[in-house]
Each structure stands twice: as C-alpha cells, then as structure tokens.
Amino acid sequence: MNSFKTVLLLGGLSGLVLAIGASLGGQTGLFLAFVIAIAMNFGSYWFSDKIVLRMYRAKEVDSDHQLYRLTENLAKNAGLPMPRVYIIPDDSPNAFATGRNPENAAVAATEGLIRNLNSQELAGVMAHELAHVRNRDILISSIAATLAATIIMVARMAQFAMIFGGGGDRRDNIFSFLATLILAPIAAMLIQAAISRSREFEADRVGAEIAGTPKGLASALVKIENFQAKVPMDANPATAHMFIMMPVSRKGVISLFSTHPPTEERIRRLIY
Numbered sequence: 001m002n003s004f005k006t007v008l009l010l011g012g013l014s015g016l017v018l019a020i021g022a023s024l025g026g027q028t029g030l031f032l033a034f035v036i037a038i039a040m041n042f043g044s045y046w047f048s049d050k051i052v053l054r055m056y057r058a059k060e061v062d063s064d065h066q067l068y069r070l071t072e073n074l075a076k077n078a079g080l081p082m083p084r085v086y087i088i089p090d091d092s093p094n095a096f097a098t099g100r101n102p103e104n105a106a107v108a109a110t111e112g113l114i115r116n117l118n119s120q121e122l123a124g125v126m127a128h129e130l131a132h133v134r135n136r137d138i139l140i141s142s143i144a145a146t147l148a149a150t151i152i153m154v155a156r157m158a159q160f161a162m163i164f165g166g167g168g169d170r171r172d173n174i175f176s177f178l179a180t181l182i183l184a185p186i187a188a189m190l191i192q193a194a195i196s197r198s199r200e201f202e203a204d205r206v207g208a209e210i211a212g213t214p215k216g217l218a219s220a221l222v223k224i225e226n227f228q229a230k231v232p233m234d235a236n237p238a239t240a241h242m243f244i245m246m247p248v249s250r251k252g253v254i255s256l257f258s259t260h261p262p263t264e265e266r267i268r269r270l271i272y
Contacts (some may be wrong), residue, residue, distance in 0.1 A: 031257055040147060048142035049098040049106055051149075052239055058086035058108050067109055070119070071126050078130050078210045082108050092233035093117065093224045096242040097129040098142045105133045116227055124217030125224075128207035128244055135206065141242045148238035168227050197261045204270055214270040221245065225263050 018033045043051075061068050068085045075082050083099070086108035093113035099105035107129045114122065132138055208214035224245050235247035246260045 030046060044143045044146035048146040052098050052142060052145050054084055055236060056088045058088045060084055060086050067114060070123055072128050074130055074210055078134055080130060080134055087111060089176050091235055092231045092245060094233055094243045095125050095129055095225050096140050097132045102133050102140045105138060117223060120216035121220035123211045125220050127211035128217055129205035130210055131203040145239040145242055195264055200260055201269060204266055208270060218267045218270045221263050221267055
C-alpha cells in the first residue's frame with residue numbers, strides 16, 4: 001500500500017508542476033516544469049531525508065548523547081538497524097522519523113522534547129518514531145514533505161510572476177494569482193490524502209510494544225500538546241505530517257489541514 005501511495009503521490013504532484021509550468025509559460029514553461037518534475041522525483045527518493053533534516057538545522061549526535069543511547073536500546077527491542085539520531089534546535093517539543101528504508105533511517109527530536117519529558121515519556125516518543133520506521137511509513141512521509149515543499153515553492157514563484165510581471169497577458173496574471181492562493185492548500189490536502197491518520201494510531205500501538213508500556217507515550221502526548229500551545233513550533237506546512245504531533249503555528253496553512261487524529265483519541269486507544 002505504501003508503494004502504491006508513493007507512486008500516486010509522485011504522479012499527482014508532478015502533474016501539478018507540469019500544469020502550472022504550461023499555464024504560466026506555454027511550451028517553454030512545460031519543458032522547464034518537466035525538468036523540475038524529473039529532478040524533484042529523483043531527488044525526493046534519494047535525498048528527501050537530508051533535505052528535511054537540513055530544513056530544521058538538525059545536528060547528528062553519537063553514543064555520547066542520552067538520546068542516542070535510548071534510541072539504541074529501543075532499536076534493539078524493535079529488531080531494527082540503528083538509525084542516525086539528530087537533535088533539532090527548537091524549544092517546542094516534537095519529533096519525527098525520516099529515510100527511505102530501515103537501513104537508511106534517521107530519527108530527530110527537538111531540544112524542547114528532551115528537556116521537558118522524563119525518561120519514560122521520551123522512550124515512548126522515540127519508540128513511536130521507530131514504529132514508523134518498522135512499518136515503513138518513513139519513505140512516503142519524506143517524499144510527501146519534499147514534493148509538497150516544491151509545490152509551495154512553485155506557488156510562490158507564481159506570486160512573484162504576478163507581482164513583477166508587468167503588463168503581461170491578463171489571463172496569465174489571473175492564473176498566477178489563483179495558483180498562489182490554491183496550490184499550497186492543494187499540496188497540504190494531497191499530503192492528508194496520502195498520509196492516513198491510521199498510520200499514527202498504528203505507530204502508537206507498535207511504539208507502546210517497543211517501549212514495553214503505553215504509559216510513557218500517553219503522558220508524552222499530553223505534555224507535547226500543552227507545551228505547543230505555549231511554545232508553538234514554526235514548522236514548514238509541507239512537513240507537518242511527519243511529526244509525532246501536528247506542530248502549532250500562528251501562520252501558514254498548518255492550522256487548516258490536520259493530518260493527525262485528536263490527542264484524546266490517541267490516548268484512549270493507547271490506555272484502553
């Protein structure tokens with residue numbers, strides 16, 4: 001199913017890029033959009049994890065760090081290869097996993113997560129992320145983030161074309177305006193369609209098994225939600241689905257499209 005979703009997402013978002021290129025630049029625009037589509041498909045498969053990690057200025061840590069040692073023990077419990085471990089310099093507590101397969105996986109946690117959670121809660125969160133690795137959710141998540149970011153970039157290019165295009169064809173200006181308003185929400189909606197909420201419930205369940213108890217993750221979810229209300233994370237809308245909890249932001253389209261189930265329901269399923 002994840003392979004089918006990957007192909008569907010690649011095709012759908014590539015089609016959007018081609019349509020925008022053709023509408024804005026005719027045959028020349030179509031050719032340029034085709035080149036962009038080929039490049040982003042190739043790049044998103046092989047380099048999406050590096051792109052996302054760089055986006056959040058994540059720094060890799062080794063066995064000297066407590067998060068590495070905790071993740072190492074959990075990976076053994078899960079029967080997984082040891083993933084690369086990263087720290088994100090952000091005060092808002094959150095975490096995600098990325099990579100194209102378990103052999104090339106990475107897990108990342110914010111400084112706020114490490115600072116505000118106790119050891120059992122932190123283990124629950126990292127076990128949830130390792131569950132995504134074991135369930136092979138990480139490829140579709142990483143590709144979705146990279147392609148959606150590309151679509152949003154194209155939308156912004158269309159906005160600049162509208163503002164600085166001068167006295168061009170009025171129809172082109174109208175299209176640029178519509179592209180700017182519509183493309184970013186479309187990208188978010190495509191992510192929501194591709195990334196089912198059921199994957200979060202399943203990662204919660206498997207993560208509780210890896211950690212040995214659901215209590216740590218359940219408590220962590222409550223803390224993360226409460227902290228995010230006070231210290232929102234300024235996350236890129238294209239990557240919001242990757243985090244253990246939907247990042248809270250005062251701007252962008254994040255608040256309009258929820259890719260995560262309600263926290264209360266996640267806790268209910270974990271405990272009961």
